Amino acid sequence: MAKILVLDDEEKILKLIKNILLLEGHAVTLCCNYDEVDDNKLPWYDLILLDIMMPGTDGFEVCKQIRDKVDCPILFITAKAEEEDLVYGLGLGADDYIKKPFGMEELKSRINAHLRREKRNHSVxxxxxxxxxxxxxxxxxxxxxxxxxxxxxxxxxxxxxxxxxxxxxxxxxxxxxxxxxxxxxxxxxxxxxxxxxxxxxxxxxxxxxxxxxxxxxxxx
CATH class of the missing domain: 1.10.10.10 (Winged helix-like DNA-binding domain superfamily/Winged helix DNA-binding domain)
Structure with a gap:
């Protein structure tokens, strides 16, 4: 079981992701924006899913703010398919991205792949x-x-x-x-x-x- 944080301003997306991850046996925390995130709990997540297009503090800015606080993989969920945006996001410290719309199997396989490969020397x-x-x-x-x-x-x-x-x-x-x-x-x-x-x-x-x-x- 992994502890996964999901940030997305679309309620339907949050519910979909939660249902998929719960079936996989993961513990899921859902937030509609960065203001709902408890920074003190950030170091305990095993993986973070982060939407780029959010009102207020967007996903790029959130990634910049939390990258030094966490050692886990950060995966962008994005409808922005432009290469320059994706390159920029990865340059901020994200590990991967999943394009919207995505299928259940794609989401599961991408998350599981990152969890399997995650062998960082954690310095939480x-x-x-x-x-x-x-x-x-x-x-x-x-x-x-x-x-x-x-x-x-x-x-x-x-x-x-x-x-x-x-x-x-x-x-x-x-x-x-x-x-x-x-x-x-x-x-x-x-x-x-x-x-x-x-x-x-x-x-x-x-x-x-x-x-x-x-x-x-x-x-x-």
Whole structure:
């Protein structure tokens, strides 16, 4: 199963693509325009289908804005058949294009081909304000400075930033990060949070908020 994002302003096209991809067992997120896209979730998609002719921010501009945020294939869906447009789109970082109108089998085969060939060395990054997470290297950077976190501290930060805005109790954080078979208990979370805050405060950031009586959250 792949996680696929589809952007197209035509409702009929969105429904058609969704039905096809669901039959293939994929998880599908549909958006009519770029304003509906959650940038924080972009790094988790395995493939993005992107219409060129959209009102407001068109597909070319969307591709330019998201290419540095994602490592997955981007496929244009387009009624524009001019070679210069297609060359321009691929030059922006798209991997391929599918011309409208398209058939079910063509869409499936093109998507599956890209998913099979996708062997990039993913260097997924999450950006939260001026705090940058390198998920592959398990590093946290503030501006150009690397923060010296322990493995446990990093895992707590990664869990919170992936779910930023949500409040989690110490028990929930402990189970998510260390699992039920961890060698300590949830009371250690408070100590980890204190150490994380001390290290981040040294570089002028304090993203972790205490919600009294409930737990902690990474502020949006």
């Amino acid at each position: 990054v999450i950006q939260s304000g001026n705090i940058r997470f390198d998920l592959q290297g398990m590093r946290v950077m503030v501006e150009d400075e690397s923060i010296n976190l322990t493995k446990g501290e990093y895992q707590i930060c990664e869990f919170l930033v992936k779910n930023k805005g949500h409040v989690f109790s110490r028990e929930q954080i402990y189970e998510a990060v260390f699992g039920y078979d961890g060698e300590s208990n949830d009371s250690t979370i408070a100590t980890h949070i204190m150490n994380i805050r001390n290290k981040l405060s040294e570089v002028g950031v304090s993203p972790i908020k205490t919600v009294w009586g409930i737990g902690y959250q990474w502020e949006s």
